[in-house]
Amino acid sequence: MQTHLAPQYQNTPEGREAEAILRKCVHCGFCTATCPTYQLLGDELDGPRGRIYLMKQVLEGAEPTRATQQHLDRCLTCRNCESTCPSGVQYGHLVDIGRKLVDEKVKRPWGERWVRWALKEGLPSPWFAPAMKLGQAVRGVLPAALQAKVPAPQNAGAWPQQVHARKVLMLAGCVQPAMLPNINAATARVLDAAGIQTLIAPEAGCCGAVKFHLNDQDGGMAQMRANIDAWWPFVAPDSDQPVQAIVMNASGCGVMVKDYGHVLRNDPAYAAKAQRISELTRDLSELLPDLVPSLKSKLKPQKLAQAGQQVFHPPCTLQHGQQLKGGVEKHLGELGFAVQTAAVEPHLCCGSAGTYSVLNPKISYALRDRKLGHLQASQPKAILSANVGCITHLQSGSQVPVKHWVEALDEALR
Numbered sequence: 230m231q232t233h234l235a236p237q238y239q240n241t242p243e244g245r246e247a248e249a250i251l252r253k254c255v256h257c258g259f260c261t262a263t264c265p266t267y268q269l270l271g272d273e274l275d276g277p278r279g280r281i282y283l284m285k286q287v288l289e290g291a292e293p294t295r296a297t298q299q300h301l302d303r304c305l306t307c308r309n310c311e312s313t314c315p316s317g318v319q320y321g322h323l324v325d326i327g328r329k330l331v332d333e334k335v336k337r338p339w340g341e342r343w344v345r346w347a348l349k350e351g352l353p354s355p356w357f358a359p360a361m362k363l364g365q366a367v368r369g370v371l372p373a374a375l376q377a378k379v380p381a382p383q384n385a386g387a388w389p390q391q392v393h394a395r396k397v398l399m400l401a402g403c404v405q406p407a408m409l410p411n412i413n414a415a416t417a418r419v420l421d422a423a424g425i426q427t428l429i430a431p432e433a434g435c436c437g438a439v440k441f442h443l444n445d446q447d448g449g450m451a452q453m454r455a456n457i458d459a460w461w462p463f464v465a466p467d468s469d470q471p472v473q474a475i476v477m478n479a480s481g482c483g484v485m486v487k488d489y490g491h492v493l494r495n496d497p498a499y500a501a502k503a504q505r506i507s508e509l510t511r512d513l514s515e516l517l518p519d520l521v522p523s524l525k526s527k528l529k530p531q532k533l534a535q536a537g538q539q540v541f542h543p544p545c546t547l548q549h550g551q552q553l554k555g556g557v558e559k560h561l562g563e564l565g566f567a568v569q570t571a572a573v574e575p576h577l578c579c580g581s582a583g584t585y586s587v588l589n590p591k592i593s594y595a596l597r598d599r600k601l602g603h604l605q606a607s608q609p610k611a612i613l614s615a616n617v618g619c620i621t622h623l624q625s626g627s628q629v630p631v632k633h634w635v636e637a638l639d640e641a642l643r
Contacts (some may be wrong), residue, residue: 230253237486251285257624259314281323288327307545309545309578364378387412389418389426399430415635433459438482479618524642525565542600545578571600578600
């Protein structure tokens with residue numbers, strides 16, 4: 230696509246990156262066929278091709294409007310379009326740039342600014358855990374909309390204490406320990422059963438995705454640098470306590486951490502370290518091929534039988550952001566589980582998309598109900614996923630239990 234950047238963008242890192250991405254786009258429209266918001270709304274400007282056109286206009290000097298901002302806001306950043314695109318357009322990076330430029334020129338209404346500030350400051354805050362605990366204590370009297378955001382309290386069980394020669398780092402996450410603590414504990418127990426010790430660097434916090442995608446990119450990058458500092462003693466070439474990988478059991482965090490090298494590429498103090506972190510980062514499912522031989526003999530047949538037929542919802546951050554498809558179902562099947570994906574639209578977003586369900590609830594819940602209809606068609610005993618946001622979002626509309634696939638594996642081992 231021919232692009233002529235406005236003078237104010239010609240010699241900026243954002244302008245140069247956006248121009249390179251735009252030049253790859255041939256405007257073919259394949260992306261619209263797999264865009265959830267285009268399918269729901271039927272508006273060209275609520276699909277990737279239309280949004281690319283809007284961002285191109287802004288980069289060429291056109292003045293963005295409130296409508297421009299809203300069309301970009303309605304994008305889930307599911308990156309399904311990237312999986313479909315025959316030209317390799319990096320739409321996710323482009324929309325981060327476009328949103329930043331538009332927000333610099335279009336002032337949001339006060340209410341929107343307040344909600345966005347509360348989300349980006351509140352979710353990664355140390356106050357999130359006590360607030361969640363309070364919400365769980367009074368969950369029964371909360372309005373339905375709030376109940377959907379407050380899962381019932383979990384007993385996470387014991388963290389394994391055995392020391393192993395093989396070690397991995399794990400990001401605990403900002404909301405997961407308070408909302409669904411069993412995911413982290415189950416991960417540690419499953420890895421322990423395979424002879425791998427799970428370490429957590431206490432100074433590591435939010436991966437940076439919440440702030441970065443709510444246009445506080447400086448705040449998000451500050452969190453990324455803090456995590457790199459926390460992890461560096463474990464991953465530096467001369468480390469005396471080296472780890473094999475940095476494991477992510479929330480695919481939304483994983484796709485962000487794998488992008489540290491790109492986001493911080495222009496930071497002379499952190500570029501090389503960020504690249505090292507990205508190279509070491511693995512989604513938990515990427516360890517499964519190595520875990521299968523160690524775990525297969527330890528699984529209880531009666532537990533597998535009790536688990537019954539289960540259906541896997543691959544989060545967009547796993548299948549499109551990280552391009553990891555089919556691994557969870559394949560390797561759980563090798564372990565004896567009966568797991569399949571939905572027969573219809575397994576590629577479409579469930580509507581969670583980080584903070585999207587708060588900011589765009591009507592679209593989000595329409596996508597959730599559409600996704601649940603496909604997932605529940607096979608009448609599974611449980612719905613499995615790989616991201617805390619998807620799990621809580623789907624559970625808010627389902628009577629069928631929704632959990633992380635590692636929890637199902639942990640249950641079969643215990």
